[in-house]
Amino acid sequence: RKEVEQDPGPFNVPEGATVAFNCTYSNSASQSFFWYRQDCRKEPKLLMSVYSSGNEDGRFTAQLNRASQYISLLIRDSKLSDSATYLCVVKYRDDKIIFGKGTRLHILP
Amino acid sequence: NAGVTQTPKFRVLKTGQSMTLLCAQDMNHEYMYWYRQDPGMGLRLIHYSVGEGTTAKGEVPDGYNVSRLKKQNFLLGLESAAPSQTSVYFCASSRPGTQNIQYFGAGTRLSVL
Numbered sequence: 011r012k013e014v015e016q017d018p019g020p021f022n023v024p025e026g027a028t029v030a031f032n033c034t035y036s037n038s039a040s041q042s043f044f045w046y047r048q049d050c051r052k053e054p055k056l057l058m059s060v061y062s063s064g065n066e067d068g069r070f071t072a073q074l075n076r077a078s079q080y081i082s083l084l085i086r087d088s089k090l091s092d093s094a095t096y097l098c099v100v101k102y103r104d105d106k107i108i109f110g111k112g113t114r115l116h117i118l119p
Numbered sequence: 120n121a122g123v124t125q126t127p128k129f130r131v132l133k134t135g136q137s138m139t140l141l142c143a144q145d146m147n148h149e150y151m152y153w154y155r156q157d158p159g160m161g162l163r164l165i166h167y168s169v170g171e172g173t174t175a176k177g178e179v180p181d182g183y184n185v186s187r188l189k190k191q192n193f194l195l196g197l198e199s200a201a202p203s204q205t206s207v208y209f210c211a212s213s214r215p216g217t218q219n220i221q222y223f224g225a226g227t228r229l230s231v232l
Binding site: 042044052053054055056059097099101105107109110111112 | 160
């Protein structure tokens with residue numbers, strides 16, 4: 011099993027819809043979790059950290075399920091500008107960082 | 120704010136040529152990283168550094184060397200470029216700790232013919 015796995019997509023979603031995707035991780039010695047966003051031909055940028063209690067930032071909600079070893083990202087009222095690749099990132103206690111291969115999201119007008 | 124700056128942005132090499140990619144950060148970060156990103160492969164760590172004068176191998180270090188002579192700079196060298204090294208190279212920096220949020224440069228697109 012790969013350390014960090016994501017559905018590559020693409021997810022084709024109409025504007026205004028809600029979309030969610032998960033990321034699973036295999037190593038329970040994980041410490042921190044993040045979602046990064048990468049636009050086409052650009053560098054990855056932090057979207058949000060994922061806290062144990064779950065956290066929300068505007069239209070974006072991230073959740074962590076340690077028992078089942080997955081994190082999720084929910085985007086409500088999706089905008090055309092949300093079209094991007096979303097990278098799941100897991101950090102371990104020894105500072106090792108693993109990036110998922112990303113989930114491509116296309117918001118359709 | 121400059122953040123993380125990579126030079127050059129684009130480069131075309133012939134097989135066997137050498138080159139150095141430069142990464143500079145102005146955030147006083149301890150940690151710096153070099154990744155390569157290929158279609159369908161995601162980001163793969165080449166080398167990283169946890170402080171000035173120290174470097175370590177990542178997932179795909181073969182064919183590359185690095186140096187961290189100054190805290191703000193991290194250099195990636197290709198001694199004898201091969202077509203398999205055609206890729207987009209990203210540098211990143213971060214502070215140690217629980218969060219360890221990485222800040223990326225804009226990338227260097229390298230083609231080896």
